[in-house]
Amino acid sequence: MVEAIQQLQDAHVEPDVWKIEGLDRREDCEKIVAVARQGGRNKVGCIILGRGEDDKKVREWLMKAAGVPGFIGFAVAAQSSGSRSLTGGPGR
Numbered sequence: 001m002v003e004a005i006q007q008l009q010d011a012h013v014e015p016d017v018w019k020i021e022g023l024d025r026r027e028d029c030e031k032i033v034a035v036a037r038q039g040g041r042n043k044v045g046c047i048i049l050g051r052g053e054d055d056k057k058v059r060e061w062l063m064k065a066a067g068v069p070g071f072i073g074f075a076v077a078a079q080s081s082g083s084r085s086l087t088g089g090p091g092r
């Protein structure tokens with residue numbers, strides 16, 4: 001993911017928020033934020049994407065990213081008899 005973000009930045013793709021697939025290690029979360037915010041992009045944030053995983057796995061990813069400055073929320077999409085999506089961040 002780090003290389004993908006760098007390639008997109010090199011191509012002048014400059015989102016305010018990067019949606020990141022769940023990461024299992026805090027160190028990986030820190031690396032993602034570092035590359036997302038490199039070169040003066042200090043206000044860029046990252047959110048965790050649930051990827052259709054179960055609640056337990058998504059909670060694990062959220063706990064890993066929660067203490068990392070730069071991770072600002074999450075996006076979870078779920079399929080059931082109807083379709084719903086949930087997004088959230090601090091205080092939501």
